[in-house]
Amino acid sequence: MISTEPLCRSARDGSQAEACTSSTLCSTRVDHTASPYYFEAISLLKGTFKLSHFRKNQLECITATLDGKDVFYLAPTGGGKSLCYQLPALCKSGKTQGTTFVISPLLSLIEDQVLALREKGINAFRLTNAADTDAAHDALPRLRKGDNVPLVYTTPEKFINSNIVQDIVVHLYERKLLARFVVDEAHVIGGWRSWRESYASLGILRERWPDIPIMALTGSANELAIEDIKESLALRNPVHLKQSFNRANLYYEVRMKPAQKKVLLQEIAGFIQSRHKGDTGIIYCQSRDECEDMARRLREEFNLSARHFHAGMDRDEKRVNQHDWSKGICKIIVATIAFGMGIDKPDVRFVIHATMSKDMDGYYQETGRAGRDGGPSDCLLFYAYRDVAKLQSMLTNPHDSNRPPPDEVERQLERLSAVVAYCSNESDCRRVLILRHFDEEFDEEECHKSCDNCCKLGKTVKENCTEMAQQAVQLLSNLIDSGRDRGITLNMFKDVWRGRKSKNIAPYSGLSGYGAAANIDHTMTERIVTQLLCRQVFSTRRTTSGSGFGVNYLEVCFLLMVVAIVSQLFWAVGLQR
Numbered sequence: 001m002i003s004t005e006p007l008c009r010s011a012r013d014g015s016q017a018e019a020c021t022s023s024t025l026c027s028t029r030v031d032h033t034a035s036p037y038y039f040e041a042i043s044l045l046k047g048t049f050k051l052s053h054f055r056k057n058q059l060e061c062i063t064a065t066l067d068g069k070d071v072f073y074l075a076p077t078g079g080g081k082s083l084c085y086q087l088p089a090l091c092k093s094g095k096t097q098g099t100t101f102v103i104s105p106l107l108s109l110i111e112d113q114v115l116a117l118r119e120k121g122i123n124a125f126r127l128t129n130a131a132d133t134d135a136a137h138d139a140l141p142r143l144r145k146g147d148n149v150p151l152v153y154t155t156p157e158k159f160i161n162s163n164i165v166q167d168i169v170v171h172l173y174e175r176k177l178l179a180r181f182v183v184d185e186a187h188v189i190g191g192w193r194s195w196r197e198s199y200a201s202l203g204i205l206r207e208r209w210p211d212i213p214i215m216a217l218t219g220s221a222n223e224l225a226i227e228d229i230k231e232s233l234a235l236r237n238p239v240h241l242k243q244s245f246n247r248a249n250l251y252y253e254v255r256m257k258p259a260q261k262k263v264l265l266q267e268i269a270g271f272i273q274s275r276h277k278g279d280t281g282i283i284y285c286q287s288r289d290e291c292e293d294m295a296r297r298l299r300e301e302f303n304l305s306a307r308h309f310h311a312g313m314d315r316d317e318k319r320v321n322q323h324d325w326s327k328g329i330c331k332i333i334v335a336t337i338a339f340g341m342g343i344d345k346p347d348v349r350f351v352i353h354a355t356m357s358k359d360m361d362g363y364y365q366e367t368g369r370a371g372r373d374g375g376p377s378d379c380l381l382f383y384a385y386r387d388v389a390k391l392q393s394m395l396t397n398p399h400d401s402n403r404p405p406p407d408e409v410e411r412q413l414e415r416l417s418a419v420v421a422y423c424s425n426e427s428d429c430r431r432v433l434i435l436r437h438f439d440e441e442f443d444e445e446e447c448h449k450s451c452d453n454c455c456k457l458g459k460t461v462k463e464n465c466t467e468m469a470q471q472a473v474q475l476l477s478n479l480i481d482s483g484r485d486r487g488i489t490l491n492m493f494k495d496v497w498r499g500r501k502s503k504n505i506a507p508y509s510g511l512s513g514y515g516a517a518a519n520i521d522h523t524m525t526e527r528i529v530t531q532l533l534c535r536q537v538f539s540t541r542r543t544t545s546g547s548g549f550g551v552n553y554l555e556v557c558f559l560l561m562v563v564a565i566v567s568q569l570f571w572a573v574g575l576q577r
């Protein structure tokens, strides 16, 4: 059935500016308008950037860097971090003068930023391997000559590996023309993948140029990641600015993902046609094929203006699709997560996850691409446990030569569990759950019914599910011990527990525990199984069946610990009544 029921809208207003000013976790209460830099900053804001006022923490950040201090600035996607280094780069009144070096992970982001700055008449350059334009060729002689070059963008790889770039930095430093380093998207420092190894090497900024201020910016980091960043960059008593991560204008919803592709497509198309006709949006899928297939079918079967985007496309095709989407020539982009970092399209009205994200940081970043202009926007995620199993088995696939080391696999599995817990939670405010991930306390009253759970009628009651959970654990271990089959799939398990009478299940009908959940609400059994999987009391093992298909079989883990874990944890299963 196609579900297109209206979403609650009661408190979905306000600009990003308002969203950001509503709550700030940290900021010294100093009157920054009294700083010696204020008048120059405000005149640049109005004159060059054509903006009327600073958002929360922007002025604090600008003042601190102009004062020669290190800054760590954490603000949500679309919060306005770029201004915090672009504006000081133009100031003449700061303690350090000259060029601001911006180290940023994505070429497309760099290109966009440089282009936008040049349109404002600012001499910004990029030093990247892709920088073969006249403007880039122009950069080196100008930097060597000591001309006024306020902003230079580069990637961490280029910065670390290019002698030319390093020589330029040394040259500027010796002539006191190096104003500051900016490390954008600093959360990448904590990442595992070796393609970002150069990010981890950015400790050399402090080692080689110890008195040059560093500004680290990120839109996504929890407390551990923050410490990681500060330590890797050796930040010195940084001014720590942290914005609330609440995006008041976004509506969050999770739906069960239909089993059939066709039904999922109908539901997505129905959602767009009924709620977002003609609007701009992003649909995230897991694989390249899925992106291409869904974009084509949305075009052909539903007459929607959709294109695909993934890392496997050639450069030109990617550029065209991204360009057409950002200019509104096409409205919907169906993409893998390769799409998005650095996208600054203000009027994205919906982000749909046809497959769940791999971790909460990713989910936050991806949904954060909606509503950058502050207008009400929808974030809809389709959740199915089969997607979790697929992601788990991709992570643990012993045949994958690119598989991360075991402790990293463990970390990624844990992060995935956090998303599963989020998706399968049908009672708690989604904002509370998201913000808790960023160590931010949030009062669910402030959600104002702008998530599916807060929109539900009825109140949440906590139910003690210990007995049912223990029953499930016992049943699975009985099933495995019975040794009737090669393995027990998730569906088989649920059918036996509920006592279904099918040919498949008949051999288990005499087993202790068969039908024990016959009178329990299906949602309840689903949630208990999900919780057991999340807490790794149950796990899945992927095998290839005789006919060549991948099958996930259930296993029970930590059997001896189960009773203890279960009895402590299952008090907390909340249900809407």
Ligand SMILES: Nc1ncnc2c1ncn2[C@@H]1O[C@H](COP(=O)(O)OP(=O)(O)OP(=O)(O)O)[C@@H](O)[C@H]1O
Pocket: 017, 051, 052, 053, 054, 055, 058, 075, 076, 077, 078, 079, 080, 081, 082, 083, 218, 219, 342, 343, 344, 346, 372
């Ligand atoms: N003070 C301001 N007033 C109005 N708009 C602003 C202000 N500061 C920034 N913006 C706008 O907000 C949008 C987002 O800014 P920016 O790209 O710097 O965000 P960001 O924090 O870097 O996000 P991301 O991490 O997703 O790139 C831009 O369109 C920018 O012009």
